[in-house]
Amino acid sequence: MKPTKAFNRSLWAFHMNSGSCNGCEIEIVAAITPRYDPERFGIKLVGSPKHADLLLVTGPVVGKMKDRLVRVYEQMPDPKVVMCVGTCGISGGVFYDSYNLAGPVDQVVPVDVYVVGCPPRPEAIIHGVVTALAKLERIEGGEH
Amino acid sequence: MTGGLELAILAGWTIVVTIFGLVAGLVLLGIDRKLAAHMQARVGPPLRQPFIDFRKLMIKESVVPANAIPWMFNIAPVIALISSLVILLYIPLGSIPSPLGAFGDFVLVMYLLTVPALAMVAGGFASGSPYATVGAQREMVTMIAYEFPLAIVVVAIAWRLGAAGIPDAFSLATIAAHPVWSVVGPLGILGLLLLLVVLAVVSPAELSRIPFDSQEAETELAGGLLVEYSGRNLAMFYLAQGVKTLVMGAIAVAVFFPWNISSFISMPGGVAQVVDIVFFLLKVILVMFFSVSLARVAMARFRINQIVSLYWIYIGVIGLSGLILLMADAVLVSVAGGII
DSSP states (O other): OOOOGGGGGOOEEEEEESSOOSHHHHHHHHHTSTTTOGGGGTOEEOSOGGGOSEEEEESOOBGGGHHHHHHHHHHSOSSOEEEEESHHHHHOGGGTTOTTBOOOGGGTSOOSEEEOSSSOOHHHHHHHHHHHHHHHHHHHTTOO | OHHHHHHHHHHHHHHHHHHHHHHHHHHHHHHHHHHHHHHTTOOOOOTTHHHHHHHHHHHSOOOOOTTSOHHHHHHHHHHHHHHHHHHHTTSOBTTBOOTTGGGOOHHHHHHHTHHHHHHHHHHHHHTTOHHHHHHHHHHHHHHHHHHHHHHHHHHHHHHHHHHTTOSSTTSHHHHHHSOGGGTOOHHHHHHHHHHHHHHHHHHHHHTTOTTSOTTTOHHHHTTGGGTTOOHHHHHHHHHHHHHHHHHHHHHHHHHHOOOOGGGTSOOOHHHHHHHHHHHHHHHHHHHHIIIIIHHHHHOOOOOHHHHHHIIIIIIHHHHHHHHHHHHHHHHHHHHHHHHO
16 A cells, blocks of 8 residues: 555664674664654564565674564555665675675665765664655555 | 333443443553653653554454354453453443443452453464463463452452441442441451552552553563454454453442542532542553552562462462451451441
8 A cells, every 4th residue: 555644753673683793783772762852753663574665784794693584574565665774784894704794785675775884873773763754655655 | 101211321331331441451451551651760651652562453453263162252352351341331330320330340340350361361372473372371370360350359358338237338339338437446447458559569460560460461472362363453452451450450449448528518410420530540550550560660570380379378368368357357346346
């Protein structure tokens, strides 16, 4: 079904670590602290991919995590967006061309928003979520 | 002919109370989130956030897992929502009598309170997910734990009113019409305070909120009972959560704080009922603040084995002492009355 304006004020995010060094996880947690308070805009972290609208992927997708990442992506109900947080997920970062990588992330699941940085600052992550909202608005307008 | 008219009024009234319950429940959830945010030095979501969340969940895809039992999986949220609404129909709201108040008493409400929880357990087992199964087992254990203290509260209040010579003491309308504080002596007031504590501790477990949310435990069970639910089904559980919050607040208000403004200040009929319902909602918000919002911000989650021993030993002892104090008070008051 087509998304409506309700998504702009209620975006539930599920976070998945696909082999990250935990730097990006710490910054994601920093982004949901009272200092930034994304719950003002209805953004919150949920524990199950079935509840989520937004998939936050960190890490370069190691071989063992490839199937799991695909499975989590497929479990999310439509409409959904994927956000790739950190340099690792974009290019492989310091793990570029490593023998045990199946990624980067966009080789495994379709990515809508990339957030650069190693790790990215909380402001950058929040900006990425806002960009993801813009992407949802485009889906709303019938584009892809 | 009059029977048909009465039935029509009853049906209409039921629809009004149902809509009121759904809206007020979501508003209560919004107030709860706002209060919790302010206590954590945050701005927090707007009050209408639960309505936005609900609208969003309604347009999401509803996924049924491959190894779930589809009919049970889909019917559980409906039963949870409808049964919580049915409980609301038995509880007096302000000075407005409840639509079904004449057909059931406090004991029935206590039994009905288990139905939403049982529906969630059925939905959890039907999900076919190990997380949901563990969550469902924990929900059953929690239910067994808090039923005993809750039953003590129900029995103690009704027994004390009965001992004071009030007929039909188990009916919620009677309990709300005769504030139990005005019947008892000093010893009984102490006992009632203990019972109030018991009800305040039972409420968060009934609503599966922190510190008694081990069955939903987002960080360890990824949502527990609700882990496989999405879209429309999750939205219905969300609504049921709001209605249950209203129900628990309304029970606490009807039993312990039943006073209405209209009984102190005379007002024309229509105005009095509106003022009373606003005052009633304020009382519910106050009860919810202390027993749900404050507790969930100030405390961490209990483990499931701690929940059982807490309810059976500590809260059970507090409830029984409250009951014994009320019994002693009944004896003292009747002796004093005999002397006079």
